[in-house]
Amino acid sequence: MTKTSETRIPLSDISVSRRPSASIAVVGSPNSGKSTLFNRLTGLRQRIGNYPGVTVEKHIGTLKSDNKTIELVDLPGTHGLSAHSFEEQIAIDVIFGRMEGSQPPDGILAVVDATNLYQGLYLVQQLLDLERPIVVALTMSDAAETSGVVIDIDALAERLSGITICQVVATTGQGINELRNALVDLTDLPAPQPTTAWPQLTNAAQELADAATVPLSIAEIERLIVDGATGANQNVLDCLGPNAVERVERYREELFGFDPPLAREARVRYQWVRDVLQEVQQKAPPFYSWRTRLGAFLNRPIPGTIGLFLVMAIVFQAVFAWATPIMDLIDSGTAVLGSAVAAQFGDGAFASLISDGVIAGVGSVIIFLPQILILFVFIILLEDSGYLARAAYLMDRAMRSVGLSGQSIIPMISSFACAVPGIMATRVIPNRRDRIATILAAPFMTCSARLPVYALLIAAFVPAQDVGFLNLQGLVLFGLYIFGIIGGILTALLIRKTALRGPKPPFALMLPEFRRPNLQTVLIQLYGRAKIFLYRAGTVIFAVAVVVWALAYYPRATDIDPMLTENQAAAAQLEQSWLGRAGKFVEPAFEPLGWDWRVSSAVIAGFPAREVVVAVLGTVYAVGDQADEASLTERLRAATWPDGRPVFTLPMVLGLLVFYACCLQCAATLAVIRRETNTWRWPVFAWVYMTTIGYVGALLVFQLL
């Protein structure tokens, strides 16, 4: 190959791999519509990376113009530049370029909710002192307009050192193109002047900056003066030259007197915000949209509480009722596919691998995709509409009685979908003790991976009779959810009374207006979830299914009595396979729970990821059965002990359900607990604790019923 062939690569292809010419951080308070705007700006051109050192998700998207590629980094929400939670700390560290291995952003996109300029301008004020180019996106300007808020954009821009302000409606795309253009040009602009909100503080910071040994932004020094030389501010102090401690202390005395510095800062800055608002924003006449009416109605204690329970009931109902038709379709699909493969390839090992291993194993997990997606749709909708914050507020009193605060509710509700994002959502909890107690409670919540196990066992063994206007199967399932919630709450209580004793957790929460969830945001999140689930089904579960199949298929028996029927022969083969031998070995440990060796080996195979147990049962019972068109449910019902007693009796099934409700069979959850608590102590504790409770619980249920 010669050089000429290389030069023929179209220019557009080269630009794909070109490094971004600038990076812009997207900063805003929680619920400012930041993520919706980020999704609108970057669409599917985004990826999730990690900051080195800390395992914090980094959402990066790209913006392209003719000659530039701008990287947009979406930060966790923060109200200001003083951190009150781990999540805010991350945002602030990125803004100041303190994240290991990453540069400070070249520019800032400040996202401000037009209906909440009051708090938004507090943040913008602090961001202006970063001395970095900045553009403000005023989101939800349509909502502001309908509520009668009229903002004089030119006057506002003038008060904000002349920076660009773009009014956008992220849900409809209005103003997005203007914002995109402003972002592309942003890093060519000079940095704005710091605001005149608090000249004494700005001047003090400027004087210290002039004497510093390295270039520092006014904002960094302001944080040192206000927050004191804690954590990262220590490094700033070290750069200020001789007698820095004394000089900073003198300014602190001058500026704050006997006031707590943060209180003083809040008073001065919000005074400025009120002055600005008086000038640029017409006073809103009272208005009553459906959002305010709904909000006002749900503000009443009793309708609010009833509403919360109603919402939860609808979610669970939907997960079970709506998914059934699609699940039946997948179920018969896998059965037909399995027998078609068997018919095509005959009796050999390969045919068995495909139909008993891959199709039966992976198929029995894929079938739960509809339920899981419906569950995620609801969780995403609740979060996006602002309802989760209201749930936190309504539940605060109840949570306080177990030593947590209402803020722990959001991670717990998320954990109904998956404990991993649930545990990550604990980052908004300010206090470390409360955070760890919530992390330990979260894995008790019935996650979507428990659902396949519950659904399979309940459908097969709990009679479908009506109890009043309810269905017994649904009731058992609801009971398991309640059981998980109680388990989590008792765990939190236990932990808060023993290892993590401490003062009552604080509670202060912004309650956003209800808003119509954005379809694009919902779909992007749902797509991500479905991808993760299918990826697991395609990798981990596929691999486990194949391994389990091989263990169940080999070694081939040579001395099977030719007088046995086909079914008996298959069962005898399974019993002397590797899986059969291993299962027999552990059987004594699980026999008191009423589990035979097949169930025991399935449970053990499920420790890395609990939904695997369904795949393993699917494979184990497929290998031992010649009737390929029989569903897994029927096969489980037919399973017997050597003496002919059925294995799956009601007490045994209920015990197994209790075991699954407690046991922490999820490597991903253990890993995320390790990451978020920064020690192995908590994941090890959680695993031992939950497994013990699961075993003892199953034992009691089986022996006492």
Place this chain on the structure above:
Amino acid sequence: METNGKSLASLKRGQKGIIASVDATDPQVLRLMTLGLVEGTEVELAGSALGGDPMEFRLFGCGISLRQEQARSFTVSSLESGD
């Protein structure tokens, strides 16, 4: 509290007041101040959870919820007499 204004916790639903003083000794109150609950700001009690705690206030059109315990650190001068 020995101040002559009344406590924020004593507002009734729909009643408005202007924050007159803040006792900033509680660190949780400091947090609320950085969220905008400072002297001179108009607030309205929008509702409360079961048992009247926590309470939800509106300030400049946005909702913020806090517990009675913290609300007692704020005094308000009343704008409307309420019911």
